Amino acid sequence: MSRSVTFIGNGKMALALAKGLSTTHSIEVIGRTTEAVERFEASLGVAITKTLYQNADINNKNIIICVKPANLSEIAPLLKGKAEALYSVLAGTTLESLKSVDAHHYCRAMPNLAAETGASMTSLVGDTAIKTFALELFGTIGSVLWLSNEKELDIATALAGSGPAYLALIAEALCDGAVREGLKRDDAMTLMRGLFDGFGRLIQTTHPALLKDNVMSPGGTTAAGYGALEKGKVREGCMEAIRCAHERAKKL
Numbered sequence: 001m002s003r004s005v006t007f008i009g010n011g012k013m014a015l016a017l018a019k020g021l022s023t024t025h026s027i028e029v030i031g032r033t034t035e036a037v038e039r040f041e042a043s044l045g046v047a048i049t050k051t052l053y054q055n056a057d058i059n060n061k062n063i064i065i066c067v068k069p070a071n072l073s074e075i076a077p078l079l080k081g082k083a084e085a086l087y088s089v090l091a092g093t094t095l096e097s098l099k100s101v102d103a104h105h106y107c108r109a110m111p112n113l114a115a116e117t118g119a120s121m122t123s124l125v126g127d128t129a130i131k132t133f134a135l136e137l138f139g140t141i142g143s144v145l146w147l148s149n150e151k152e153l154d155i156a157t158a159l160a161g162s163g164p165a166y167l168a169l170i171a172e173a174l175c176d177g178a179v180r181e182g183l184k185r186d187d188a189m190t191l192m193r194g195l196f197d198g199f200g201r202l203i204q205t206t207h208p209a210l211l212k213d214n215v216m217s218p219g220g221t222t223a224a225g226y227g228a229l230e231k232g233k234v235r236e237g238c239m240e241a242i243r244c245a246h247e248r249a250k251k252l
């Protein structure tokens with residue numbers, strides 16, 4: 001395996017990305033403790049190069065930084081050498097502030113948790129000299145979209161970065177509703193998973209408004225349920241979720 005990536009941080013996002021990338025790339029993880037990087041390797045199920053911050057040399061490497069935004073200033077001085085490229089998944093953290101880590105090129109990426117199944121929707125922005133490489137790297141773990149500026153990336157964070165959590169709320173609530181009506185929990189979960197799978201495919205080629213029109217029969221069940229969603233202000237709630245998440249990204 002000739003291609004390699006180095007992760008800084010060993011949390012949920014690093015693991016999801018490493019799961020998606022480990023079939024095509026060799027993986028190095030820089031972490032705080034031997035136990036943490038060993039746990040990471042065990043969860044990944046693939047042998048990795050395990051490095052602690054005190055020994056970290058990022059010279060000429062492709063780095064994906066996956067720590068919390070607040071940890072960047074603490075970590076930057078610990079990294080020796082000049083990276084080939086620094087890819088950051090840190091929400092709201094600007095390209096300018098990434099320069100506290102020495103690198104030839106900088107890129108912000110906003111993947112989501114579906115990276116672990118090779119189905120992330122990842123937005124990217126940064127140094128156009130590495131655009132092709134970045135699109136290919138993150139293309140390994142799903143779909144990619146290169147955006148024009150960082151403001152757009154912060155909005156993309158609210159939509160596709162945080163999005164799995166919003167859809168999880170809908171998924172759980174729909175199951176709860178079915179259970180309240182008397183369906184067994186396991187059956188409700190099976191139906192919900194099948195629903196999301198089919199919907200995920202349909203929405204690739206059908207506009208959401210048309211999809212809804214095709215499901216809703218006059219005076220039928222969908223119209224009754226849809227009315228309840230509008231009464232519950234689900235549409236407004238979704239738009240507010242994006243606004244609040246975007247506001248938060250700007251403050252991180």
Ligand SMILES: NC(=O)C1=CN([C@@H]2O[C@H](COP(=O)(O)OP(=O)(O)OC[C@H]3O[C@@H](n4cnc5c(N)ncnc54)[C@H](O)[C@@H]3O)[C@@H](O)[C@H]2O)C=CC1
Nearest residue numbers: 009010011012013066067068069071089090091111113161
């Ligand atoms: N979880 C998600 O779905 C997504 C997360 N992100 C971004 O990924 C980054 C990591 O998030 P998660 O993996 O969810 O969080 P996490 O809490 O699972 O992992 C954070 C990791 O940061 C490292 N860390 C924490 N404190 C540290 C310190 N003081 N010094 C050095 N390293 C430290 C540790 O390796 C820890 O595992 C965040 O910046 C977040 O904005 C981006 C897209 C999606």
Ligand SMILES: O=C(O)[C@@H]1CCC=N1
Nearest residue numbers: 090091157161162163
């Ligand atoms: O909640 C967060 O801040 C991160 C960024 C996108 C998903 N999780």
